[in-house]
Amino acid sequence: SQKIEQNSEALNIQEGKTATLTCNYTNYSPAYLQWYRQDPGRGPVFLLLIRENEKEKRKERLKVTFDTTLKQSLFHITASQPADSATYLCASAGSGNTGKLIFGQGTTLQVKP
Amino acid sequence: GAVVSQHPSRVICKSGTSVKIECRSLDFQATTMFWYRQFPKQSLMLMATSNEGSKATYEQGVEKDKFLINHASLTLSTLTVTSAHPEDSSFYICSASDSSPGRNTIYFGEGSWLTVV
Numbered sequence A: 001s002q003k004i005e006q007n008s009e010a011l012n013i014q015e016g017k018t019a020t021l022t023c024n025y026t027n028y029s030p031a032y033l034q035w036y037r038q039d040p041g042r043g044p045v046f047l048l049l050i051r052e053n054e055k056e057k058r059k060e061r062l063k064v065t066f067d068t069t070l071k072q073s074l075f076h077i078t079a080s081q082p083a084d085s086a087t088y089l090c091a092s093a094g095s096g097n098t099g100k101l102i103f104g105q106g107t108t109l110q111v112k113p
Numbered sequence B: 001g002a003v004v005s006q007h008p009s010r011v012i013c014k015s016g017t018s019v020k021i022e023c024r025s026l027d028f029q030a031t032t033m034f035w036y037r038q039f040p041k042q043s044l045m046l047m048a049t050s051n052e053g054s055k056a057t058y059e060q061g062v063e064k065d066k067f068l069i070n071h072a073s074l075t076l077s078t079l080t081v082t083s084a085h086p087e088d089s090s091f092y093i094c095s096a097s098d099s100s101p102g103r104n105t106i107y108f109g110e111g112s113w114l115t116v117v
Helices: none
Strands: A003-006 A011-014 A019-026 A032-038 A045-051 A056-059 A062-067 A072-077 A086-093 A101-103 A107-112 B004-007 B010-013 B019-025 B032-038 B045-051 B067-073 B076-081 B090-098 B105-108 B112-116
Touching: A003 A086, A003 A101, A011 A019, A019 A032, A019 A086, A019 A107, A032 A062, A032 A072, A045 A056, A045 A062, A045 B105, A072 A086, A101 B045, B004 B090, B010 B019, B019 B032, B019 B090, B019 B112, B032 B067, B032 B076, B045 B067, B045 B076, B076 B090
Parallel strands: A011 A107, B010 B112
Antiparallel strands: A003 A019, A019 A072, A032 A045, A032 A086, A056 A062, A062 A072, A086 A101, A086 A107, B004 B019, B019 B076, B032 B045, B032 B090, B067 B076, B090 B105, B090 B112
16 A cells, blocks of 8 residues: 655754754655644644656755656755654555645654754 | 635644534636645545546545545635544645746645544
8 A cells, every 4th residue: 555654763963063854665656755843732734836847946945856767756955943853754645635644653853952 | 825724723633523624715716726735743634635627636535525525616625624623633735836927836725624523
């Protein structure tokens, strides 16, 4: 079955460093991948979408890559800040409907001052 | 910007009763909305696709008679948890796709915490 996996272990980094989160997919080839931020007790907030024909996408301090050979997307936050501490979710659409998302389990990022 | 609103944000109900959660798209029309459930420290699991004017489509393992979905208008979908049990306690989140020109973005509600006692 279609599966998205993220490192479930929390990532702890020092303020100012670059955080890198990994998303791997198996048993299908998503047309695009999305990254969301979720704070405790809140709904996910959309951050970035990258299509399969795009190698890299940037938005301010965020960068996402999509490697169809490795079946992997990397999510980078440069110059990380304590306010970046949250859980980051990788998601892709199941076959057909673009609104029906399959989520990874999320990686919790903790940025220490 | 576009917002998806859920109500209530928190609800406590007694075992055996029913509770309704509303999901509204505030400044766009959504022919399709989605309902997810999230248990603590786990990811979002899709429960069903809510289709305006027609029956909802449920994911495998989700009881349609227990989780009633009604998409009465282009801006409102409701999820009713019937005969709730403590194991139904969870965080329920809806999403809606804004496919208007220039947007094509999925927005999530803030979620609704359900506690069944």
